[in-house]
Amino acid sequence: MTARGKLIGEFLLIVIGVFVALMLESAFEDRADDKLRDEYLSRIKTDLESDKAALQGRIDFFVDVQRFSQDVLGWLDGDTPVDHDLLLASFYAAEVWPLTPNKSTYLDLHSTGNLRLLDDIDLRTSMAKYYNKADSSSAGLTPNEHYRELIRGVIPTDVQNLIRKNCPTIDEQDLKSSGFPPCSLPGVDYDRINHLYASLRANGDFRRVLTYRHSELGVMIYLLRQQVIFASEALGKIEWQ
Numbered sequence: 348m349t350a351r352g353k354l355i356g357e358f359l360l361i362v363i364g365v366f367v368a369l370m371l372e373s374a375f376e377d378r379a380d381d382k383l384r385d386e387y388l389s390r391i392k393t394d395l396e397s398d399k400a401a402l403q404g405r406i407d408f409f410v411d412v413q414r415f416s417q418d419v420l421g422w423l424d425g426d427t428p429v430d431h432d433l434l435l436a437s438f439y440a441a442e443v444w445p446l447t448p449n450k451s452t453y454l455d456l457h458s459t460g461n462l463r464l465l466d467d468i469d470l471r472t473s474m475a476k477y478y479n480k481a482d483s484s485s486a487g488l489t490p491n492e493h494y495r496e497l498i499r500g501v502i503p504t505d506v507q508n509l510i511r512k513n514c515p516t517i518d519e520q521d522l523k524s525s526g527f528p529p530c531s532l533p534g535v536d537y538d539r540i541n542h543l544y545a546s547l548r549a550n551g552d553f554r555r556v557l558t559y560r561h562s563e564l565g566v567m568i569y570l571l572r573q574q575v576i577f578a579s580e581a582l583g584k585i586e587w588q
Contacts (some may be wrong), residue, residue, distance in 0.1 A: 384464040387456060391474065392585050394449035398481075399578040401446055405488065406571045408444050408516075411527050413564035416440040416557060423554055429544045431532060437544075438502060438510050439527060440560065441495040445488050448481035470584040477577040484570045494560045497553050501543050506535055 415436040422433050429437075453474065456462045465471050499507060514530035547553045 383461065387452065387461065387464060388585055388588055390452040391456075392582060394452050395477070395578045395582050395585075398449055399575055399582070402571050402575050402578065405444055405446055406568055406575070408442075409488075409564055409568050409571070412440060412442050413561060413568065415527075416561040416564060419557060420554075420561060423548060423557070429537060429541050431535070431537075434502070434506070434532070434535070434537075434540060435510065435514065435527075435530075437498050438507070439516065440557070441491070441498055442516055443488060444516075446485045448478070448485055450478060450481065453478050467584065467588065470581070470588065473577070473581040473584050477574065477581050480570075480574060480577060484574045488567065491556070491560045491563060493556045497547070497550075497556060501547060503539070503543070506532070506540070509533075509535070 418433065418436040419440055422429070422436075427433075456465070462471065465474075509532055513532060514527075516527060
């Protein structure tokens with residue numbers, strides 16, 4: 348073999364070696380990307396499943412809250428006195444249960460540029476639809492301060508404390524709803540309560556604020572149900588990955 352042929356052979360070996368090395372490196376990178384992608388999908392799935400359960404809990408909770416507001420509106424339209432159930436309904440109609448969406452994984456995907464790993468456009472679109480709406484939906488869970496001020500400015504402090512003690516709707520960490528179970532309110536003076544509530548019946552502003560609260564709750568429930576749909580759509584896309 349001539350010197351020239353030898354040099355050409357060595358050059359070809361180097362080129363082939365570099366090519367093989369690049370192929371191996373690419374294969375390793377693809378494998379690492381696939382592993383990282385699967386980890387992200389698993390985390391997103393966990394986040395969405397957790398959010399979906401939390402959203403459904405809020406829907407059930409606020410359906411009850413809206414029903415209580417309807418009970419109070421019915422009382423305003425009649426002439427029945429305030430009893431145990433109406434007292435609780437008026438108090439519960441102001442209840443709230445905040446929600447913070449699990450966005451850490453989604454934000455991590457964006458901040459690191461790893462969103463590129465999710466090459467399914469439909470999945471990325473579904474995720475964006477859910478997370479872009481998540482903040483606005485959770486913001487809607489804030490209390491109607493005007494109604495809370497009006498009703499809890501009338502209910503005596505000792506009665507409010509009794510309701511919170513005997514009929515709690517949220518745990519101490521304000522994280523888990525216990526619902527609205529039947530409960531007793533021993534020692535409540537309903538003659539006193541009716542005297543105080545008489546001012547509410549005569550207050551046109553109270554009716555207006557309560558009517559708005561009832562409508563507001565309807566919108567809130569609708570938005571929460573939409574979020575459940577968006578979460579389900581994204582979860583469905585993940586199952587196909």
